[in-house]
Amino acid sequence: MDIASLAAAIGLHEDASALVREYDRLESGDYPAHKAFFLRDRAAMLASVRQRADYKPFFLYFFVKMAVDAYAEYRLREIPDEVYIETFSDIRIWTDVCKTISGECGIEESGWLQEHVRLALFRLGRLQFQPIALDRDLIAGDRKFAKGDLVLNVHIPAGESLDQQAALASFARARAFFRGVPSVFVCHSWLLYPGLGQVLDPGSNIMRFQRLFEIYEVDDASRQAEERIFGAPQDDPAAYDEHTGLQRRAKAYLAAGGKLGAGAGIFAEG
Known part of the structure; x- marks a missing residue:
């Protein structure tokens, strides 16, 4: 699973998909540290990101990357791809909500999507x-x-x-x-x-x-x-x-x- 495959599977709009690809080009080197921080202390990591002026688009990028990473665990647990795609379609739903409410392409519901990427929902x-x-x-x-x-x-x-x-x-x-x-x-x-x-x-x-x-x-x-x-x-x-x-x-x-x-x-x- 990669960013493009996930974006296509969940119907992520092209502007959102392009934004994620651009963030990955610019921030992929820092992603492992962000992920480690998240796994160590989710609340602190999410609060820290919210201090960024670009926290909404960054959250979109981060949760897409985490969802891509989660695919390996889905396969390990023999959870069908259908469930994976259904579950992470929430990224598209909350991206649409963010765009409607704020006019910005990104994610506001960071506290909610943490449940998906840690396979708790x-x-x-x-x-x-x-x-x-x-x-x-x-x-x-x-x-x-x-x-x-x-x-x-x-x-x-x-x-x-x-x-x-x-x-x-x-x-x-x-x-x-x-x-x-x-x-x-x-x-x-x-x-x-x-x-x-x-x-x-x-x-x-x-x-x-x-x-x-x-x-x-x-x-x-x-x-x-x-x-x-x-x-x-x-x-x-x-x-x-x-x-x-x-x-x-x-x-x-x-x-x-x-x-x-x-x-x-x-x-x-x-």
């Missing part, structure tokens, strides 16, 4: 999964889950509809992929906020996905829903765009005093 179809230990005791319905229990944390990448069959297929793939990890899924997302039922039709993909989970925590103060729906939170809902049906309904709901926060839920079979 994998995309399996529509959803991403990350083995974690519960940080608290949980009760969902008539089932109890203990602090320290190993579960699969679920993330929903942007860019595609949340088709119910695609989501269920991802859960099925996760059960097979993470052998030895219980089929217990947790998710913290604006998609699990109960108040969305005031905005969306009960038969919508989002509400159908939400009903898979037993909601155990609600965060009314979160602005994640507004960020995902409108791009950036505004103090006055009247400032929000109305380009989509969801935006129109969410804007009207917020203007009438409603809240859109986030929720945490657990989905366990058996």
Whole structure:
């Protein structure tokens, strides 16, 4: 695997691909030191890079290089190329987000992509999964889950509809992929906020996905829903765009005093 092959496989736009190639021409000699720093102390390395004026394009270059390096470990673990490409397609997604929000070609989500390059998170179809230990005791319905229990944390990448069959297929793939990890899924997302039922039709993909989970925590103060729906939170809902049906309904709901926060839920079979 090399930069050009990865960029083509994940659909990285040509301007982003060219930027990565130029950084590799200029900074490849320093890359081993950056990588060693990252492996030694990820938080310190990422904080250090953020002091650079060009941190966004540098992060794009760095995570592409780390993804290229990760391919050898994928092969060693006999993880299919399909999973590799699906997982690192997040680089393209977050490059697009950075371009939309800041107008700059690069990566802002450095803290998130560190999970991908250290093989702590994998995309399996529509959803991403990350083995974690519960940080608290949980009760969902008539089932109890203990602090320290190993579960699969679920993330929903942007860019595609949340088709119910695609989501269920991802859960099925996760059960097979993470052998030895219980089929217990947790998710913290604006998609699990109960108040969305005031905005969306009960038969919508989002509400159908939400009903898979037993909601155990609600965060009314979160602005994640507004960020995902409108791009950036505004103090006055009247400032929000109305380009989509969801935006129109969410804007009207917020203007009438409603809240859109986030929720945490657990989905366990058996």
